[in-house]
Amino acid sequence: MLTSVLSFTPEEAATATDYCLAYSDGVSANMKDLWNWTRNEFDDADKMSSPLQGATNKFLAELLKPKRILEIGSYSGFSALAWYEATVDTQAEIISTEIEPRMIAATKRTIDKYGLKDRVTLLEGPAQESIKTCKGTFDIIFVDADKEGYEGYVKTVLDQKLLARDGVIICDNVFSRGLAITENAGAHLNQELVPYWIECGKKMQKLSAFCKNDQRVDNLVLPLYDGMSLIKWKH
Numbered sequence: 001m002l003t004s005v006l007s008f009t010p011e012e013a014a015t016a017t018d019y020c021l022a023y024s025d026g027v028s029a030n031m032k033d034l035w036n037w038t039r040n041e042f043d044d045a046d047k048m049s050s051p052l053q054g055a056t057n058k059f060l061a062e063l064l065k066p067k068r069i070l071e072i073g074s075y076s077g078f079s080a081l082a083w084y085e086a087t088v089d090t091q092a093e094i095i096s097t098e099i100e101p102r103m104i105a106a107t108k109r110t111i112d113k114y115g116l117k118d119r120v121t122l123l124e125g126p127a128q129e130s131i132k133t134c135k136g137t138f139d140i141i142f143v144d145a146d147k148e149g150y151e152g153y154v155k156t157v158l159d160q161k162l163l164a165r166d167g168v169i170i171c172d173n174v175f176s177r178g179l180a181i182t183e184n185a186g187a188h189l190n191q192e193l194v195p196y197w198i199e200c201g202k203k204m205q206k207l208s209a210f211c212k213n214d215q216r217v218d219n220l221v222l223p224l225y226d227g228m229s230l231i232k233w234k235h
């Protein structure tokens with residue numbers, strides 16, 4: 001196989017997702033419960049990570065054994081719950097950020113309902129301001145908020161040396177539904193959203209170019225989910 005991506009129709013992609021999920025561990029009863037609640041509660045629940053992506057984050061965190069995690073973009077707290085469950089051994093401190101009042105309320109509900117208060121802190125308000133208040137280093141930094149903010153978040157994290165020496169930044173949605181790669185990718189989308197995703201795609205191309213060219217870091221762009229970049233310090 002010469003390419004790294006299989007060509008699936010949307011229906012085949014859904015079947016492949018179910019297949020992967022059926023043979024994967026890591027999606028706990030609480031994660032399922034929160035995922036279903038969020039889907040029922042919010043019209044824009046496609047912003048939430050998929051269960052398989054939650055399982056991926058958990059798997060990575062169980063391997064990396066982080067002591068501190070910074071998450072930029074909480075939504076309903078689904079990914080924060082996954083980080084929490086993955087770090088029972090290390091008792092990691094998890095800092096999550098969120099700007100939207102209804103999602104701040106949803107994340108607070110998640111923290112209360114699933115008993116995450118001892119290790120999860122929610123910073124309310126614009127992430128760029130919240131990041132600037134962070135001290136020390138983080139072993140995992142999950143960037144999953146407004147697409148126009150990503151490059152600024154990554155630059156601030158690097159400039160402030162918030163990433164631990166052996167830490168990793170995980171950027172979600174770097175494909176922007178495929179439109180970062182090609183404007184032909186919009187056929188399967190709600191057409192009203194195509195201009196939005198084209199703009200997001202341009203921001204993500206700029207982010208990827210920045211990460212590739214910045215001499216401080218190594219960048220790995222993976223065709224997982226909506227595109228996932230892993231960034232680490234060069235050693």
Ligand SMILES: C[S@@+](CC[C@H](N)C(=O)[O-])C[C@H]1O[C@@H](n2cnc3c(N)ncnc32)[C@H](O)[C@@H]1O
Pocket residue numbers: 047048049072073074075076077078079097098099100103125126127128144145146149
């Ligand atoms: C893609 S969702 C996060 C999904 C979540 N991490 C998960 O895995 O389920 C992005 C979230 O970032 C929030 N957000 C957008 N702009 C932001 C900003 N400037 N500062 C903080 N949060 C922001 C949105 O309100 C939204 O809840």
